[in-house]
Amino acid sequence: MKIETIAIHAGNHNDESSRAVIQPITMSTTFVREADGSFPAGYIYSRSSNPNRTSLENVLTKLEGGTDAAAFSSGNAAGMSVFQTLKPGTHIIGPDDMYHGLRNQIKNLFANTLEFDFVDINDPAVLAAHIKPNTELIWVETPSNPLLKITDIKAIVDTARKYNIKVVCDNTFATPIGQQPLALGADMVMHSSTKYFGGHSDLMGGALITAQKNEWWAKIRQVQEMGGAIPSPMDCYYLTRSIKTLPYRVKGHIHNAQLLAEYLENHPKIEQVMYPGLLSHPQHATARAQMLNFGGMLSFCVKGGSDEARKVVNKLQIFTQATSLGGVESLIEHRASVEGPDTKTPHNLLRVSVGLEHIDDLIEDLTQALD
Numbered sequence: 416m417k418i419e420t421i422a423i424h425a426g427n428h429n430d431e432s433s434r435a436v437i438q439p440i441t442m443s444t445t446f447v448r449e450a451d452g453s454f455p456a457g458y459i460y461s462r463s464s465n466p467n468r469t470s471l472e473n474v475l476t477k478l479e480g481g482t483d484a485a486a487f488s489s490g491n492a493a494g495m496s497v498f499q500t501l502k503p504g505t506h507i508i509g510p511d512d513m514y515h516g517l518r519n520q521i522k523n524l525f526a527n528t529l530e531f532d533f534v535d536i537n538d539p540a541v542l543a544a545h546i547k548p549n550t551e552l553i554w555v556e557t558p559s560n561p562l563l564k565i566t567d568i569k570a571i572v573d574t575a576r577k578y579n580i581k582v583v584c585d586n587t588f589a590t591p592i593g594q595q596p597l598a599l600g601a602d603m604v605m606h607s608s609t610k611y612f613g614g615h616s617d618l619m620g621g622a623l624i625t626a627q628k629n630e631w632w633a634k635i636r637q638v639q640e641m642g643g644a645i646p647s648p649m650d651c652y653y654l655t656r657s658i659k660t661l662p663y664r665v666k667g668h669i670h671n672a673q674l675l676a677e678y679l680e681n682h683p684k685i686e687q688v689m690y691p692g693l694l695s696h697p698q699h700a701t702a703r704a705q706m707l708n709f710g711g712m713l714s715f716c717v718k719g720g721s722d723e724a725r726k727v728v729n730k731l732q733i734f735t736q737a738t739s740l741g742g743v744e745s746l747i748e749h750r751a752s753v754e755g756p757d758t759k760t761p762h763n764l765l766r767v768s769v770g771l772e773h774i775d776d777l778i779e780d781l782t783q784a785l786d
């Protein structure tokens with residue numbers, strides 16, 4: 416089956432009892448036992464599993480081409496579950512511009528139990544220099560946030576294999592419509608479902624999808640069930656509903672993002688545009704080779720500094736100044752101020768989540784704001 420078909424059918428089944436076309440939302444926290452104490456439908460208690468979560472996990476597994484998926488209450492909860500499976504003293508290598516929320520999670524919550532280095536993993540020499548006997552995980556995030564740097568997933572996997580190191584890829588920006596990290600050799604994919612999966616800026620969620628149901632995956636399932644950071648049946652329902660239109664929403668996002676990137680690149684007040692679909696992107700060739708499309712996220716630097724960048728944001732009418740991404744509405748933010756004082760993000764950088772409004776309206780709005 417092609418991905419558009421999977422998105423619509425893999426997270427839904429007709430209800431046997433009512434003949435409803437759309438799977439109902441099972442709010443029940445608990446399930447009836449048979450006389451012999453068994454649970455013939457496989458459900459016992461909703462922290463362990465729930466029909467709506469099962470359907471969500473099914474569609475996520477198939478979209479990423481994995482063997483199983485685990486849904487969480489947020490992207491950070493999904494990331495946290497990975498780090499919680501690592502034994503104390505384990506060393507992690509992450510990218511130097513790793514999503515700040517997860518980088519801060521490792522630095523703060525795992526400061527006493529895990530060792531970590533955040534380095535330029537795109538430089539093979541730098542990566543090799545940081546691998547230690549206790550390195551068990553390389554974290555990849557591509558395209559990266561907010562610089563849209565591209566990491567060659569296959570190259571990282573090749574290095575990791577030599578040292579028996581696992582690779583997890585945060586695929587939030589690309590979505591499975593834009594990139595399939597498991598097919599490139601990654602062991603696990605992580606998502607903030609809050610973003611493109613949800614797609615309407617109205618729910619929080621996270622997910623992990625695994626290439627193999629191995630011992631490590633069993634530990635992830637334990638953290639999910641015993642840790643309890645699970646999404647509600649309502650949120651699982653909304654996610655399976657939104658995922659049905661994901662392939663078509665992504666088509667709209669990438670169409671607008673490419674045109675907007677080209678417009679900005681030719682604007683005299685813009686210093687630089689970061690979008691992997693531009694020929695000027697330093698890793699355009701890598702992006703072309705490993706991605707199915709270039710995604711709906713871009714960043715640009717306004718000539719001048721922080722003040723000039725903020726002025727542009729404040730003049731925009733259609734773009735909303737807000738953090739987050741992946742919704743139908745275009746969002747823009749001054750990223751350095753979101754990331755806080757230790758950020759390495761340029762202070763004239765604006766990050767855009769390109770929405771599904773008409774491209775002419777988006778360009779017109781930017782034109783008046785840059786004027």
Ligand SMILES: *Cc1c(COP(=O)(O)O)cnc(C)c1O
Pocket residue numbers: 489490491492514516517556560585587588606607608609610619620621
């Ligand atoms: C938002 C985001 C996360 C964290 O997800 P939450 O749902 O906010 O917890 C992780 N990685 C990336 C790339 C993100 O954009």
